[in-house]
Amino acid sequence: MNTITVQVSRGSEKHSEFQTFEVPEQENQTVLDLVTYIQEYIDPTLSYRFACRVGMCGSCGMMVNGEPRWTCRTHVKKVLGSSKTIEVGPLKNLPVIKDLVVDMDTFFDKWIAVGGVHHPSKNRHQSIEKISELSAERMSANEAVECINCGVCYASCDVVSANSDYFxxxxxxxxxxxxxxxxxxxxxxxxxxxxxxxxxxxxxxxQNCSNYCPNELNPSASIASLKRTVFASKINNLFGNSK
Amino acid sequence: MISAKLFILQRLTALIMAPLVLGHLALMIYAVQGGLSASEILGRTQGSVFWAIFYALFVFAVAIHAAIGVRTVLFEWLKIRGSVLELLSWSLGLALLVMGLYSVYAVTA
Structure with missing residues (x-):
């Protein structure tokens, strides 16, 4: 039986090293399958995180050969070079709890810090807002709304690496x-x-974020739009034009 | 570590510099036709209110724009934070401003 050499990062934030495992190769296999095989059949102490296995929940983000990916939807064939070796590590830019599990607290705290919670404009007694699917605002919102919070973009962002406060x-x-x-x-x-x-x-x-986003969103474009909107609103305020 | 205020200042100074850079490049190409001499340059600039304003504006824009840009590099690459970061970026901006305005004064007064 052919095997794939999987190097898995073991340890915590303070100290980690790669441990090598041999996993049987199969016709169809995702990177998450490799990790699951190791945990089930070789070393049950391996810690990792997953839930839905179908690209919905965003909990299985890991670094695969140095690149952030959703492992449940990343086929081994896509990332396996001729060396038949795959390196799996915890997502970058987040503190490691153990092995492949990172602490997502700062990631979600920043969602709240940018005002990412719902700000209702009506109460339960008022009728729900009618929104045209074709309005420009709704179409812009559509482009950004399908985020599954996997943290892949956050791990790919060099600005976060350089400035841990950056949202x-x-x-x-x-x-x-x-x-x-x-x-x-x-x-x-x-x-x-x-x-x-x-x-x-x-x-x-x-644009690493847009490059790596597994749902093919374009956070870079959203950020550019925020910059433009803030610019316009500040300039308006400067000249005393209220909206 | 760049707020909206610094970001906007850097973009506005970029807007100012874009036509000034083109003017400066055009002038350089024009100036070197038929040799380059100090007397020729000073002959054009000395006493010229236009060139004094042109380059003084340029110096102001460069000092602000460059100081904000270098501030980001200092913050992200050299991990300089807090008052040291403010001191270094203000020093750079002021140094560029003083040296630049001194040069403008020297060739136009």
């Missing part, structure tokens, strides 16, 4: 989808939140 692509993408949501009350508070020292203006537009 990162996922949170800012979320902020942009809320700015375009007619149901959002007080959009200025979101624009204010993304304008601070950790905000959208830190983005260098390298």
């Amino acid at each position: 990162g692509p996922a949170a800012l993408n979320r902020a942009w989808s809320l700015v375009n949501d007619v149901k959002t009350k007080n959009k200025d508070s979101i624009l204010e939140a993304v304008s601070g020292n950790a905000g959208c203006h830190n983005c260098h537009s390298q």
Whole structure:
């Protein structure tokens, strides 16, 4: 039986090293299948995270051969070179709890920091807002709304690596989808939140986020749109034009 | 570590510099036709209010734009934070401003 050599990062934030496992090769196999095989048949102490296995939940993000990926939808054939070796590690830019499990707290805290929670503009007694599917705002929101919070963009972002306070692509993408949501009350508070020292203006537009997003979203474009919107609103304020 | 204010300042100074760079390049190409001499340059610039304003504006824009850009490099690559970061970026901006304005004064006054 042919095998694949899988090098898995073991350890914690303080110290980690790669451990090598041999996993039987199969016709159809994802990177998550490799990790699951190791945990089930070779070393049950291996820690990793997954839930849905079909690209819905966003919990199985890992570094595969140095690149962030959703492992449940990453076929081994896609990433296996001629060396028949695959390196699997925890997502970059987040603290490692153990082995392949990272602490996502800062990632989600930043979602809240950019105003990423729902800001209702109506109460339960009022009728629901009618939104045209074809309105420009709704179409802009559609482009950003399918995020599954996997953290792949966050791990790919060199600005987050250089500046750990930076909100990162996922949170800012979320902020942009809320700015375009007619149901959002007080959009200025979101624009204010993304304008601070950790905000959208830190983005260098390298577009790693858009390149790696497994759902093919374009956080880089969302961030550019936030920059433009903040720019226009600040210039308007400067010349005293209220909206 | 760049706020909306610095970002906007850097973009506005870029807007100012874009036509000035083109003007400066055109002038350089024009100036070197038929040799380059100090007297020729000073003959054009000395006493010229236009060139004094042109290059003084250029110096202001460069000092602001470059200081903000280098500030980001210092922050992200050299991990310089806090008051040291402010001190270094303000020093760079002021140094560029003083040296630049001194040069403009020297060739136009």
